[in-house]
Amino acid sequence: MKKLAERVLNITPSVTFSIDAKAKQMAAQGIKVVNFGVGEPDFDTPAHIAAAGIAAIEAGHTRYTPSSGTEKLRQAICQKLGSENQLSYNPAQIVVSNGAKHSIYNALLALCDPGDEVIVPAPYWVSYPEMVKMASGVPKILDTREEEDFKVRPEELVAAITTRTKALILNSPSNPTGMVYSASELKIIADICVQHQVYVISDEIYEKLIYDGVKHVSMASFGPDIKELTVVVNGMSKAYAMTGWRIGYTASNSALAAAMGSLQSHATSNPNSIAQTASVEALCGSQEAIGAMLQEFARRRLRMVELLNQLPGVSCRMPQGAFYVLANISQLLGVPYGGEVILDDVRLAGVMLDKAHVAVVPGSGFGARNYIRLSYATSMENIEAGVSRIRTYITTPY
C-alpha cells in the first residue's frame, strides 16, 4: 500500500482529546471521573441565542450563505470590533469560519509557503504547531518562563526572527497558562513585528473571560502598521458557551481576507447558516449571560488555585483569564508515592486518571513538560472532590 502524505505522518494527535476520550470511556463503565480535562464552558448556550437558532431554522435560513459569512453577521462583527476593541474594519475584511480554530488554520494556509517559519511561544495551545506543519510551515517554539508569567521576552522574540519568519501566534488571555499581556507588553511586541514585518495571528478567543479588572487589549489596536499585519482571531465558542455551533472569525487586511475567503470557498463553502444567525443574536443581543458565567468562573478560579497550592509538591500561579490553571508538578516527579515513581507529566496524568479518577491534561501537549493543565469549567463540587482525590493519591505512601 502506498504511504500516507508527510503532512499527516508529521502531526501528533491532540493530547486533550485522548485524555477526554479515556475519561468518557471510564465514565461509560460507571466510574465517577472528575474531569478537569475539558476545554469548553460547562454552561449551556444562553436561551435567547439558542432561540435565535431555532427561529433561523423555522424562517428557512438553511441554505448556502456567502462563503465568508452573511453580510449581517460580518456587519455585527465590525460593530463589535469597533465598540469593544476600537478597531475599524469593513465587512470585506471579515471572514467567518467553522470555529476560531478553522480561522487560524485559514490564516496559516494563506500565509505560509513551504519552509516559512511561524514563531509559537510555549506553553502554547496544542493545535498551533500542528496547524503550522499542516500548512507546510515550520513551527519555531519560543520558550518562556513561569516566573515571568510565561510571557515572551522581547529580546528573545527578536533573536528568534529570521528571514524565513512569516508570523507569530499570540494568545492572550492564554490557554493553557491563563496569563494576559498588558497593553505595554503588547505594544513592544507590536513594534518588533512591524519592524521585522512579521504577521501576528492574535488569538483573542478568551477576551471576555478575564478577571480582577484586568483589561484585554487587541494586538491590532496599536496603529495602522500593526493592524495591517495582524489577523485578529475571535469567535463565539468561549464567550457565549457555543462550542458546538462552530463559529469563529478573523479580521485582517483586505488582501488576506480575500485569500482566506477564497480558500474557504473551495474547502468548506460557508459556515453553518443557522449558527451564523444565532451568532448575530449573540453579538447584538443581551450580554448579561457573560457576566453571570464570568462571576462563577472567577469564584472557581480562586478556589482551584487555593486548593492546588495547598497540595504538597504542586504550585500554580493565579491565572488572569480563560478557565485553566497550569500547575507545576515537577516536585511530584522522580519521588516515590502511590506505589510508583513517576518520571514525567504524561505518566502522571495517566496514573491520576487510573488511580484517582481525575482527568487532567499533561503539559507536554502544550510544550510545558513538568506541568499539568486543569480546567475549572466544572462545578465547585467537582473542584473540591477532584483536588481532594489528587491529594489522597499523592500522599499515599510508596
Ligand SMILES: *Cc1c(COP(=O)(O)O)cnc(C)c1O
Ligand atoms: C477554544 C479555543 C479556540 C477556538 O475554538 P473554536 O471552538 O474553534 O472557535 C481557539 N484558541 C484557543 C486557544 C482555544 O482554547
